[in-house]
Amino acid sequence: MTLEQKAIVSEVIWVDPDRMSGTPCFKGTRVPVQHLLDYIEGNSTIDEFFKDYPSVTRDQVMHFLELAKEQLVECVSS
Numbered sequence: 001m002t003l004e005q006k007a008i009v010s011e012v013i014w015v016d017p018d019r020m021s022g023t024p025c026f027k028g029t030r031v032p033v034q035h036l037l038d039y040i041e042g043n044s045t046i047d048e049f050f051k052d053y054p055s056v057t058r059d060q061v062m063h064f065l066e067l068a069k070e071q072l073v074e075c076v077s078s
Contacts, residue, residue, distance in 0.1 A: 005067055012063045026064070029055040033064060 001009075014027045023032045031053045039049045046061060 001071070005070065008063050008067060012060050012067070026053075026056045026060050029053070031056050036061060036064065 010027075012027055013024050013033060015022055015024050019025065020030055020032065023034070025032050026036075035053065036046075036049055036056075039046070046058075049061070050056065050058070
């Protein structure tokens, strides 16, 4: 992971053992990033996710998905 990617991760996701038992959440919320993946896996739209979790911003979701894509491409390319 590049320094730029690490900086984006720190802006988008937080992990704190005292919050949600250390579950990775969108920064500034108690919404686990896994919830977004569950929505996508269940064929729900990102807009439906936003309706249920209005505290998560579109920028956070787009940055998270971009980072996930970059990591997957890097993984299969190496």
